[in-house]
Amino acid sequence: MKPKLPRQELVDALTAASAVAGGRTTKPILGCVKLTTEGENIEVAATDGEASLRLGVRAFSVEQRGEVCIPADRLLNLVREMPDAEIHLEADAKACTVRGIGSKFRIFSFPAADFPAIPEFGAEADIVLDGAQIHRMVAMTIYAAARETGRYAINGVLWQKQGKRLFLVATDGRRLARAGGSVAESSAGDFEAIVPVKALKAFERVFAPPRSGNWTVDVRVTPNQILLRSGDRLLATALVEGHFPKYQDVIPTDSDKLAQVSRLDFAGAIRRAALLTSDEARAVKLAFDREQVVITANSPEQGEARVEVPIRFEGEPLEIGFNAGFLIEVLNVIQFDTIIVELKAGFRPGIIRGEDKGEFLYVIMPVSL
Numbered sequence: 001m002k003p004k005l006p007r008q009e010l011v012d013a014l015t016a017a018s019a020v021a022g023g024r025t026t027k028p029i030l031g032c033v034k035l036t037t038e039g040e041n042i043e044v045a046a047t048d049g050e051a052s053l054r055l056g057v058r059a060f061s062v063e064q065r066g067e068v069c070i071p072a073d074r075l076l077n078l079v080r081e082m083p084d085a086e087i088h089l090e091a092d093a094k095a096c097t098v099r100g101i102g103s104k105f106r107i108f109s110f111p112a113a114d115f116p117a118i119p120e121f122g123a124e125a126d127i128v129l130d131g132a133q134i135h136r137m138v139a140m141t142i143y144a145a146a147r148e149t150g151r152y153a154i155n156g157v158l159w160q161k162q163g164k165r166l167f168l169v170a171t172d173g174r175r176l177a178r179a180g181g182s183v184a185e186s187s188a189g190d191f192e193a194i195v196p197v198k199a200l201k202a203f204e205r206v207f208a209p210p211r212s213g214n215w216t217v218d219v220r221v222t223p224n225q226i227l228l229r230s231g232d233r234l235l236a237t238a239l240v241e242g243h244f245p246k247y248q249d250v251i252p253t254d255s256d257k258l259a260q261v262s263r264l265d266f267a268g269a270i271r272r273a274a275l276l277t278s279d280e281a282r283a284v285k286l287a288f289d290r291e292q293v294v295i296t297a298n299s300p301e302q303g304e305a306r307v308e309v310p311i312r313f314e315g316e317p318l319e320i321g322f323n324a325g326f327l328i329e330v331l332n333v334i335q336f337d338t339i340i341v342e343l344k345a346g347f348r349p350g351i352i353r354g355e356d357k358g359e360f361l362y363v364i365m366p367v368s369l
Contacts, residue, residue: 001035001066001091003042003059007084010042013057014076016206017046020053020198020235021072029069034115035089035096036067041232045118046072051199052118053206056232060086068096069110078105119236121220121229126188127161129181131215131230135207136335137168137179138200140360143329144177145170145197153242156194159226163190165358169247175326176247176363184216193221194244199237206233251363252349255342257315259288263339266293267331269307273297274324276305282324283367288343289317297324320346321369327352330362 017033027049034045041056068091075098079087084100091097091109098105138157146154158169164186169178207230209215218229227236273284278299287294290313297305320343331339336354343350346366353361 001037001068001089002064003037003062003089005042005057005059005087005089007079007082007087009057010087011076011080013044013055014072014079016055016202017044017053018072018076019202019205020048020051021046028071029110029114029116031071031073032069032110032115033072033075034067034069034112035091036112037062037065045115047116047118048198049116051196051202051235051237052116053202053236054118054234055206066091067112068092069112069115070096070107071110074107078107118234119225119227121218121227121234123220124187125218125229126186126191126221127166127183127219128185129166129217129219130184131207131209131217133181134166134217135204137166137181138204140179140333141168141170141177142197142200142204143170143333144172144175144362146172147197153194153240153244156196156240157200158244158247159191159193159195159221161186161188161191169244171245171247171250174323174365175330176250177330177360178247178251178362179360180358188221191221192244193226194240194242195226196237196240199226199235203228203235206235250349251361252342252344252351255344255351257288257318257343258313259293259341259343260312260338261293261309261341263331263334263336265309266339267328269295269309270324270327270331273305273307274328276302277324278302281367283321283369284324284327285319285321285369287317287319288313288315288341315343318343318346320350321367322350322364323367326364330364334360334362336360 036043042059045054082100088099096107096109141157145157154171160167164183166183167180220227224239273295277297285296292308293311295307340353349363349365
């Protein structure tokens with residue numbers, strides 16, 4: 001195997017593959033990337049045993065065909081530090097030689113035959129999605145998924161297809177984010193699948209719009225796996241087992257207080273007030289009135305904060321406490337200039353959304369002050 005490759009494209013591909021390759025594992029082969037010549041390109045593959053990624057790198061030339069498995073982090077760190085615009089690889093059964101101008105490195109390899117098979121997309125897509133839309137939906141929900149919990153199902157993001165609509169839902173029990181979008185094409189009925197957070201983080205990093213043409217993502221769902229394909233990039237992952245909570249039951253439907261506020265102004269005020277909260281309880285109090293919301297924080301160790309933000313408010317005045325971090329996270333990812341806050345009482349969950357609840361909504365539980 002003797003290809004010549006553009007360094008930056010190789011770095012980008014190895015960076016993406018490293019997001020999937022198994023980190024701490026008892027199987028060294030899972031910490032490797034597999035490089036395979038495919039026509040005039042090089043295919044880069046990685047897997048951790050559950051999620052698998054395959055993508056192509058344009059080669060300047062391929063003098064000799066073949067395949068090799070190399071530790072992902074070692075190859076990435078090496079190529080990233082090389083100043084060359086063009087990288088020469090030469091691999092045999094025992095090692096891979098990496099050459100630049102005035103430099104030569106030999107990395108011991110693993111048998112390519114030991115590398116797990118990467119799933120094939122196979123049949124036609126169950127649904128086709130607009131690439132920018134699904135990328136945005138992932139960003140608007142993934143942060144709300146649980147991290148390490150006994151309720152294994154909420155460690156992932158629910159993909160729920162209903163007719164011509166797709167919803168992504170994530171929750172950790174204290175807040176819930178739901179994003180909705182349209183399905184461009186569909187050959188499948190309604191379905192639900194819980195996709196692991198790690199795989200979706202890899203999707204965010206790896207899937208990007210093409211240099212020209214429309215950006216679409218093909219999706220295929222099997223009973224225990226989901227496959228995402230765009231161009232020469234394929235991501236496959238095992239689904240999270242279990243039943244996702246019936247999230248519709250926690251979305252308030254009787255809110256009688258509504259505030260409209262500039263997202264940027266609100267986010268900036270929350271961030272400033274949060275500077276004087278304690279690490280143990282990042283709680284801020286929001287006092288809603290006719291023309292403003294007053295955001296306050298009080299910490300015996302840090303001091304006190306008070307920030308006023310103009311709003312349009314309908315309903316009786318209300319005071320409520322929220323986790324400042326949970327507010328900041330959602331305000332950083334939603335893309336509306338004006339947001340709507342729906343409330344009922346100081347002990348009831350609130351909703352943050354844009355104009356269309358079907359496009360995005362965020363349910364957040366109050367905290368005691």
